[in-house]
Amino acid sequence: MRYILTLSYDGSSFCGWQIQPSAPTVQSCVQDALSKLLGKDISVTGAGRTDTGVNAINYVLHFDSDPLPYDASLFIYKLNAILPSGVAVHGIRTAPEPQRPADGSFSQDWHARYSATSREYHYFIHFRKDPFIERYSWWLRQPLDLEKMNRACAALIGEHDFSCFEKKGGNNATSICRVSEARWESYVPGHASLLGYPCGDGDYIVFTIRANRFLRNMVRAIVGSMVEIGRGRRPESWIAELMEGGSRSDAGESVPGKALFLSKVGY
Numbered sequence: 001m002r003y004i005l006t007l008s009y010d011g012s013s014f015c016g017w018q019i020q021p022s023a024p025t026v027q028s029c030v031q032d033a034l035s036k037l038l039g040k041d042i043s044v045t046g047a048g049r050t051d052t053g054v055n056a057i058n059y060v061l062h063f064d065s066d067p068l069p070y071d072a073s074l075f076i077y078k079l080n081a082i083l084p085s086g087v088a089v090h091g092i093r094t095a096p097e098p099q100r101p102a103d104g105s106f107s108q109d110w111h112a113r114y115s116a117t118s119r120e121y122h123y124f125i126h127f128r129k130d131p132f133i134e135r136y137s138w139w140l141r142q143p144l145d146l147e148k149m150n151r152a153c154a155a156l157i158g159e160h161d162f163s164c165f166e167k168k169g170g171n172n173a174t175s176i177c178r179v180s181e182a183r184w185e186s187y188v189p190g191h192a193s194l195l196g197y198p199c200g201d202g203d204y205i206v207f208t209i210r211a212n213r214f215l216r217n218m219v220r221a222i223v224g225s226m227v228e229i230g231r232g233r234r235p236e237s238w239i240a241e242l243m244e245g246g247s248r249s250d251a252g253e254s255v256p257g258k259a260l261f262l263s264k265v266g267y
Contacts, residue, residue, distance in 0.1 A: 002064050003092055003094060004094070007030070007059055007087060008057045008059060008090065010087075012053055012135065031044050034063060036082055045061060045112050047060040047116050053256070059262060062110065068092075118265070120262075120264040121261065123206065125140055126140075126203060130189075132191045132197065136261075140227070143202070144231060145229075146186070146202075152238070152240075155239040156182040160177065162175055164242045167248065187206050224253045224254055
């Protein structure tokens with residue numbers, strides 16, 4: 001039987017999602033916990049990879065097992081008790097059964113990665129020193145021009161070759177992605193709105209991007225390139241120029257992973 005598990009994790013203690021030899025990863029952490037709870041080796045498949053330090057909220061994975069020995073609430077309770085504090089399981093359910101259309105064809109089993117139709121990421125930046133958000137946001141000392149950055153976002157929308165933002169060494173069959181949303185906006189964090197931490201207009205900004213798929217390091221490279229535009233070092237047209245024929249070395253630097261969140265996986 002196939003089960004769908006949703007969880008969130010703080011990426012600061014992990015070298016990304018995917019299992020690596022002699023390195024702590026989220027995948028190995030969850031597999032070990034499930035194997036301990038169920039008393040047998042369990043292999044999990046996630047909705048996608050995240051890099052070292054990158055966080056995730058409502059991340060989706062699947063695993064195959066005999067019927068669980070506990071109901072859902074008790075299973076989640078026991079699994080959370082085994083997992084470290086940086087990983088929290090929210091829910092578990094059985095995967096949909098494969099469909100058998102009238103034409104006699106047979107659909108594939110539900111898959112956390114291949115059944116996904118979209119992923120959404122958020123990247124957080126702040127301009128005022130803030131000890132309460134430093135762990136999950138990138139502190140920049142110089143202001144950025146959000147209007148210019150948002151105008152540059154227009155070049156990202158649609159289906160394009162994003163190889164100029166792909167880290168070398170990726171094993172993707174194609175660099176074509178379809179972006180449906182990309183925007184910058186200001187926001188007020190909870191400790192400022194609820195507790196009165198000093199906050200001015202535009203002190204905190206967030207980048208949101210949604211696509212059917214993402215390449216390795218793609219979001220962090222896009223943000224790094226956008227920051228160059230926001231600082232006035234590059235024109236708004238630079239993103240379009242990079243995508244028309246630029247390479248990864250032509251684009252901006254990759255920004256820190258700690259401020260990046262995989263926030264939603266659509267099916």
